[in-house]
Every structure is written in C-alpha cells, then in structure tokens.
Amino acid sequence: MSVAASPARKLQMSVIGPILALVILVIAGALMNPNFLGLDNITNVLARSAFIGIIAVGMTFVITSGGLDLSVGSMAAFVAGLMILVMNTLLPKMGVGVPIVLVGMAVALGAGIIAGLINGLLITRLGIEAFIVTLGSMGIYRSLVTWLADGGTLSLDFGLRSFYQPVYYGGIFGITWPIIVFALVVILGEVLMRKTAFGRHCAAIGSNDQVARYASVRVARVRLLTYVMLGGLVGIAVIMYVPRLGSASSATGLLWELEAIAAVIIGGTALKGGFGRVWGTVVGVLILVLIGNLLNLTDYVSPYLNGAIQGAIIILAVVLQRGSKAGQ
Amino acid sequence: MTEATLSLQGVSRSFGPIEVLHAISIALAPGRVHALIGENGAGKSTTMKILAGYQPPSSGAVLLDGKPVTFASVGAAEAAGISMIHQEFNLADHLSVEENIFLGRELKRGPFLDKAAMRAKARALLDRLQCRVDTDRPISSLSNSDKQMVEIARALSRETRVLIMDEPTAVLTRAETAILIEQVRALRAAGTAVLFTSHKLDEVKEIADDLTIMRDGQVIWSGPAAAMDEHGMAEAMVGREMSTLYPPKDSQPGEVVLEISGLDVPGFAHDISLTLRAGEILGIAGLIGSGRTETFEGLAGLRPATGQVRIKGQPVTIRHPWQALERGLCYLTEDRKSRGLLLQKGMRENLTLQALHKFSHGLLDTGAEEAALDQAIRDFDIRGSREVTVGHLSGGNQQKLLFARTMLSEPEIIVIDEPTRGIDIGTKQQMYEFIRHLARRGRAIVVISSEMQEVIGLSDRVLVMRQGRIAGELTGANTTEEAIVRLAMGIGQAAPELAPEKELTE
Structure with missing residues (x-):
C-alpha cells in the first residue's frame, strides 16, 4: 500500500509553474523597459511566436502520443522554398492576384501534409524509431531546400511579394493575421486534446501503447494522424511566414524543431508522452520568445546569450517537473 | 518455541x-x-x-x-x-x-x-x-x-x-x-x-x-x-462464510458463435480448431508456455496468425484488435499492469478507453463517462478512491476495473486470460460470479487459467493445450486435475512434479 498523492493538488503545482514563470517574465520586462508592454511590442512578440507556436501545437500531439519530430524546421524551409518556386513559375501564366496566392497556399499545405504523412508512414508501417526517421528527413529537407535555392536564396517575385505581404502585416481590428491564425490553432488544438476521443487516444498511446493496443485503440492510425497534423500545421506556419520576408534559404527555419520541442516541454507536456497540454505549449512558446525580446530591449545581458538563457530555462522546467514527480 | x-x-x-x-x-x-x-x-x-x-x-x-x-x-x-x-x-x-x-x-x-x-x-x-x-x-x-x-x-x-x-x-x-x-x-x-x-x-x-x-x-x-x-x-x-467458491453451471449453451479451424500462430500454436457456443464457458488449461495466451492473442489480432475463423457463421479476417472488437470479440490480457491498464491515469480514463466512441459525439461527454464509472463501481464492487491513479488500486480492484472496461464495449465473445491471477479469494469468488453471469446472459466465454481448480470449477468444458496444440478435450465428470495434468504433460501416468517441463517464454 502506498500513499496516493491527490492528483488535483499535483496538477495545481504543474499548472502554476509555467504560468508563474511567464508572469514573472512579463513583470520583469515591464520594469526594465517601459516599451515592453506597448501595443507595438506585444503585437511583434505574438506575431513572431506564431510560426513556432503553430508548429508547437502540432508537436504537442506528437509528443503526447509518445513520438517526436525533429524534421519540422527543415520541413518548413523546404515547403517555403517549394511554395515560392511554384508561385514564381506560375506567375507569367496567372499574374499577380488572389488565385496565385491561393495556389501557393494549397501547395504549402499539401506539401506539409505529404511530408508529415511520409514521416508517419515510415514510423508506423515500418516500425522505425521516430527519432531516427525524423533525423533522416530533417537532413533530407534541409538539403533539398539548399539544392532548390542552388546554395543561395529563393525569393518571391517582388510584385507578388507586395501583394501577399498583408497576410503577415495586415489583420482586422488591429490584430494581425498570424496572431489570429495562431489563436485559432490553439483553441482547436486545446479542444481536440481535451475534449475528443482523438486527444484521449493520444494520451493513452503515449502512456502505454501496449495497453492502448489491447484496448482495441487504432494505435497506428492515431500516431500517423499526429504526424500528418503536424505536417499540415507546418504548412500553415509557412503560409504565414513567406509573406514576411518573401524568401527561403538553407537558413530558413533553422532550429525551429528544437524551439518547438522546448516549448512543449516547458509547457508541462511529458517528453515520454502520456500527458499533453496545448495551452501549456503556448505558455512555453511565449516564454521562449519573450526572453529573446527582453534581451533585445534591454542591455543588461548580451542578446548573443539568448540561446544560453533559453537552454537554462528548458533544463529548469524539466527539473521542476521531476521535483513534483519525486513527491509521489 | x-x-x-x-x-x-x-x-x-x-x-x-x-x-x-x-x-x-x-x-x-x-x-x-x-x-x-x-x-x-x-x-x-x-x-x-x-x-x-x-x-x-x-x-x-x-x-x-x-x-x-x-x-x-x-x-x-x-x-x-x-x-x-x-x-x-x-x-x-x-x-x-x-x-x-x-x-x-x-x-x-x-x-x-x-x-x-x-x-x-x-x-x-x-x-x-x-x-x-x-x-x-x-x-x-x-x-x-x-x-x-x-x-x-x-x-x-x-x-x-x-x-x-x-x-x-x-x-x-x-x-x-x-x-x-x-x-x-x-x-x-x-x-x-x-x-x-x-x-x-x-x-x-x-x-x-x-x-x-x-x-x-x-x-x-x-x-x-x-x-x-x-x-x-x-x-x-x-470474514464471512464461504459457501461455494464457484457458481453453479446453470447457463444454457445456445448456438455456435465462434468456429476456429486450423489456426496457426507461427512459433507458438499450430492447427488449433475449436467451437464455442453462446452461454458457454470454455476453459483452456495447459502449462505456461503451451501457447494458450498466444493462440487467443492470434485470434484477437494481437499477433500474426493464419487460419479460418467464423463468427456467427460468417467468415472473418481479424488482423487488428479493433477489428476483433468490431466483430464482437475481445481478449482480456493476463498482464494487467503492462498491457491492461494505464497505471498513470485515473479510473474514468481507463474505464472508457475501449468504448470511447460511445461517449464521443464529436466532443467527449465527461458527464456520461462519470455516470458509467458510477455504474461500474456499483456493478463490479470496485473499491478505492476515484481520485487516485489506478496504479494505486489493489490487484483485485484493478482486475475488476479491467473487466468493467471490457464489458462496456459489449463484446459477444470474451476471452479472459488468467481472470484471478494475484487476487484474493473473496474477489476471486466475485469474479467467478461475474463470469458466470455473463454466460447466463448468452455471452460466449473462454477462460485461460493456470489454476486447475479454477478451470475445473468454472468451465462447462475444458480444452488442454500442450506444446502449441490442443492435446484433448474434457467434459463433465472426466474433468479432473489428473486428466488435465496427463494431457498437459503428454504422459501416461507419471506424477506431475517429476515430469520434465519445457520452459518457453510467454
């Protein structure tokens, strides 16, 4: 017989942790720089969170069901490159206008879904470890985008870029599109995780895939869907990203996979799977982006140390999770 | 002293x-x-x-x-x-x-x-x-x-x-x-x-x-x-009088619901043929490693298997456990800790895992899930706090919960592997009563057990397996420990303890 820790209480601790960190960060930021809480800066921070954030929501499902995807950063670069290439190629025929942008968006979404499908099929059908499959595809996509750009940069036609730009910079009621899309993805993700059979199955598979299998859960299909969904979300992130710079190169999306995974972990999702929290991931993304933003706005610490501080936060988050588990 | x-x-x-x-x-x-x-x-x-x-x-x-x-x-x-x-x-x-x-x-x-x-x-x-x-x-x-x-x-x-x-x-x-x-x-x-x-x-x-x-x-x-x-x-x-451990064998066997012929589970079982009727409890005896578990895991799509299976006269192909469940067939594992229950999750998540579609109309109906848990706690006498993760429940209560989970998906044909392993005698008696009750309601049941008393006391009919094959069938008064041991060992008259035993991993 062992003492049963009350789950309600345990939950509270792990719920408060990331939120507390975010609040402290915001207060610290406001004290250090009055511009920090300004509308411009907030909009900027949220818009920049959107790319990683949209991907990290998908990553939450993959990790919750016991998987991992290291390829999302280079997948984003490849999809962006492909999208630009297709749009440039079609430009003489279709001209600048809504149709060509829609075609570009469809290409990005489709390519992302297909890339996720390939990852997922290799993992579920051939039974190869997710780490290995996505390590491989990470290299493949990075190399493909470098090849497509011939070692340089793929740039969207200038006229087309000006036409497409409002998708990143524009919005309604002063809220830009990336923030709106990010918010929608988060809300849908949260509902999917907590309120649907799919979300429950993800957690069950990550908790113990044998138990799920013996309970007649369609384990392979659920797993495959998490990768397809992540691929689709990479496509959506690219749709928001391309109008920002209008280009893609071998440096596009560099280390996005690690930032996305870090955000998921900081948010309280278990790296081994079995438990996932979409809103936690959002908090994780905001923490990571805010740190970078703070370092840029203040001169206490060199912005070059951004990575070091982010790294320390990731380790700290996991240590805190351990700590609350050791109390069991 | x-x-x-x-x-x-x-x-x-x-x-x-x-x-x-x-x-x-x-x-x-x-x-x-x-x-x-x-x-x-x-x-x-x-x-x-x-x-x-x-x-x-x-x-x-x-x-x-x-x-x-x-x-x-x-x-x-x-x-x-x-x-x-x-x-x-x-x-x-x-x-x-x-x-x-x-x-x-x-x-x-x-x-x-x-x-x-x-x-x-x-x-x-x-x-x-x-x-x-x-x-x-x-x-x-x-x-x-x-x-x-x-x-x-x-x-x-x-x-x-x-x-x-x-x-x-x-x-x-x-x-x-x-x-x-x-x-x-x-x-x-x-x-x-x-x-x-x-x-x-x-x-x-x-x-x-x-x-x-x-x-x-x-x-x-x-x-x-x-x-x-x-x-x-x-x-x-x-703490009470134990009248009889086993319920009376009073259910009426009906139509044949499951027919297996020539089932092969490569490496574990060969040429398994059997029939099962509604309302019947079929006991499967044999040594550990004789292929009992593997045979039925093969049947339920948990392992690769070949052979002909008919459910209610219809030929079926089952390659995945969910296909088995769609046909009304369910296998309850002997290994409740690593294959049966999500030890880190609560009772509710575990109870509804197998029949989640019943509680999902687009979104999950948590209230209905809680009501189902109330019902299961009452029906199966599950004791223990619903607040704790199921890893904290005693073995008997875990087994009852696993049983309740399976019943929620309403299978017609239920294979129960070691229904009472590691649980106490009072809970055992309850499990036997649950199983017989299902048979009375016309479910077809297979019970795999290493406890010979259990197989004999619970089953209407017993098949004994030996080295991946069915060694024989016992019915009525012929179902004795001695007869089972002889078939399981493949010997004439030797005493069970002295007989050599082939150790296979299960």
Missing part, C-alpha cells in the same frame, strides 16, 4: 489521517516458515515493508532479537540481516547473474573489481540453492524461478537471517514452485526465519509452520499452521 529473531509489537501505521495497520503483532522465529495471508488491501504489504525497514511504524515497536530497533534505511535493515524479495523482481535485466548478486556491494581488490572472487562466491551461493544457472548469463535470459533463486542468492550473500518474500510463487509454474518450496525448506533447516505471502492456500498448507491471517489492517488469527485447514483460512480472510 525459540525466541523470535524479528517481531512487531503493537505496530500501527498511518498514511496521512488514515490508519491502515491497527496494532499488529507478529513474530518470526529462526528455522520456521511463517505465512502471512489476507485479502488484497488487508495490510500484508505494509506489514512486510515495516519488517524490512522500508517504512517506519507510526507507533509500536520493531524488535530484533528481543531489542527494539529503528531502521534508518533499507540498507540498515539489510546490514542487520533482513532481506525482502519483491513480487516484481528487483534485478538489473542486462547485467549478469553474478553482477546482480553483488550489485552495490561488489568485491574489490584495490580499486578494481575482483571478478574471480565474485564469480566463485556467486557459484557457491547458487550451488547451495541447487540452482545450476550460469553466473555469466544476463538476467533477461533466465526463467522466473531462476530469477527468484538469484534474488535468494543475493539475500544469502548478505548473511540473511530473516527472508521476507512477497508472493514468491505468483508467477511460477507448478514445477518451479516445487523447486522454490524445496529451497525454502533448505533455508529453514539452516536456521533462517522466513516470511512469505501467498494467495495459494494449498502452498501455505504445504510449507508454513506458523500462520498469521490479516483482515482490514488487523491480525485476525495467529498460530501454528497445522491448526487450520484451507477452508478455515479462506473464511477467516474473507
């Missing part, structure tokens, strides 16, 4: 505000085997943990050689000569036998390991136990009984005076159990005080000198084991 080596005097133990042990007294004497029995949750584990220094008592005294002691840690208890062997072995799978025996207390010469000395000493310890396993073999390649021997050898290497074993025979076959009992007798002859728990009362009768029976955190009865028979033990444990 000689003076006790280790004893508890008026020991109570509380977790938070709840007292789970109420003034327990128990004395372990040198050269005697003491059995501790009781239902799941009676407080046996806590008692053993206090004896072995894993937990301190909240009040009362632990006496070693008559003097009160407080063990600061498990290490301190081990240094005093007290060792505990857990039900789940505490061995490093990838290390060798010898490395495990000396793990944490390696013999050294200067800064380096003294391999030769450790090997020789490990060999000597194992020889003492008449265990012929090679000291260089990794633990993962050993049978359960050999693992048990390695645990005992490790305990002996510490000059153990008190050996505490938590259900040592739960995972052992009959032949392995016989070896273990022999070793326990040898330890007793050497003057070790032995305490063990078991749900198998015939074993208790066979080797225990002293007996303590617990119920609800109290000692109900204590005295020489010879003074009580198995029926008396069961009644004392349960």
